[in-house]
Amino acid sequence: MAENEADAGKDLRLERLTKRFGDFVAVDDLTLTVPRGSFFALLGPSGCGKTTTLRMVAGLEDPSAGRVLIGDQDITHLRPYKRPVNTVFQSYALFPHLSIFENVAFGLRRRGVKDYQQKTRDMLELVQLGPYGDRKPAQLSGGQQQRVALGRALINEPGVLLLDEPLGALDLKLRRQMQIELKRIQTEIDVTFVHVTHDQEEAMTMADTIAVMNHGVIEQMGAPADLYENPVTTFVANFLGQSNLIKTNVIGTSGGEIVLDCHGQKLAVAAARSHADGRSAWLGVRPEKIYASVAGVEDRTDADVLTGGRVTDVSFIGVSTQYLVAMPWGQELMVFEQNTGSRPSFRNGDEVDLMWAPDHAFLLDADQDAHAGMMRPEDRE
């Protein structure tokens, strides 16, 4: 389709996109740009508006306000079938009356592509469903159906491919395999992928850019490493990986660093990593950034040090050992240590000091819930 080729080289832009269902705001004033050919992941908890956002891009939902553009073309009100956009639906939405082959060939045939047969066979091979072409969707397993849905959208080589949790039903091994496959295809055919997922690991390994969404707004957007190392809200800090959030008071600044009082102990954090502007703030440190040492042995002036910790829990994970350390003010902090074998591990009751580099910590506004975005253990993949 000429239209497709012309649009393939353009960015996807959402401008102040809003969707209301009655009084409920599902997507709230969303603005973002997905550069052409990039892999963009939309990450967020259930019900935060991910599917609704994709549906507006696909033309299946009318925005209450705002615009959707591909390049300079405003497609906000273009009918779905005229958009150079294809979707892998969360519910698969395979056509039950058509064979797997016909399902995958559907888009090509509607556009009158001549050699659709060969292309369809190739696509079936790609999603490892070669021998299943004659079956009906009901005769496939959930994971196989999901791969049909993927093939049915991919085969059209659209300008923008929307993937709504396309790997959710696959087992871990197949999922890793499909992740690599997806990433390979995406680089190969230069399609813009907008990938919705619950799985933060999936988002971080695959995406060039991640947007973390919560309650219809984007909390933070950026490269995976930036998001992880320098989260700007407690939600992002907890939703992507795990964080220790410690209550502190800002007492001043000195030489590009913010000086903090933490229950009587003095700490510092790089000013560039501060996203707080009140008197009190949450100091965030990732567990693997903390170094625990036997109490009173090391005195590092270049590091943030918290003294008075006592190990209350030791779990050996294999590559690492995870400690819980109770601090004098009652909070338990997580500390992950690589099992390099260079020193014996701590035991319950050991007295320890905790330290980390000031430019590994981040500072967040104190008026946020320290537990926002935290997943219960059973939700983790």
Added chain:
Amino acid sequence: MSAAPPSPAPRAAVDGETSRRRGLGWLLLVPGMLWLAVFFLFPTIQLFFTSLYDPSGSYEQGYTMTWHVMNYVDAVTDTWNLFVRSFAYAGIATVVCLALSYPLAYAIAFKAGRWKNFLLVLVIAPFFTSFLLRTLAWRTILSDQGPVTSFLQTIAVLPDDGRLLATPVAVIAGLVYNFMPFMTLPLYASLDKVDHRLIEAAGDLYSSPIAGFRRVTFPLSLPGVVSGTLLTFIPACGDYINAELLGTPKQYMVGNRIQSAFLTEHNYPLAASLSLILMAVVVVMVVLYIRRAGTEDLV
């Protein structure tokens, strides 16, 4: 579970279980089977014997069984044109019903929103009065001085001396009217089941609304089309009320002939063989139709 090979005892228990379940299945079939035996099978057998009685007998003197197969030949030579007319009328009525009901059922299933149930009640509302009364009302509607005839004459669709009543048009219109709910309801049922997300997916895959309807919605509604056409065509083939009340003997269908053979002439062998022929032909047509509908070339 241990890895030991299953001992014979539990296997026997499993067998007992499944056979008991199968037994229950049969038990549930019993009332329906009995009903069919009493009200369908026995009368049909009776009809079969009646159709082979000697035609020289009469209502007053009784009949003798002479296995008179010629009854069938006589019935066909006598009334083959009525058969042709019946299937033609019923076929046309079924097609018109489908053409009228499909958009109606589609609108109720997809567009009616909260009016859905109300509209469905309207569809079956005619059943609240008797079939006979409603057909009689159509006599008035289609009568020579009636509003429809004069309107059609005014707009010159019908010549000034043209009429509707006592024409094939009236009979077919009556059939359409009377059997339309039997078409609309199964159509509605299968359209209502169509998953909207599939229609969205078709749109996402470059199908215009029309292409999406052709490739997705319509094929998925085929079960409703098949059962609706059967529920309309089969009873319409045997109908005689519409031809009697809205037509003249020139529009009579097989049903009229069977009715008069049974009730007026008391020619039971003729009536019985006509009934059985009608039944056999309809069964053959239905089987062929279902076979064809089961394959994709109906799409």
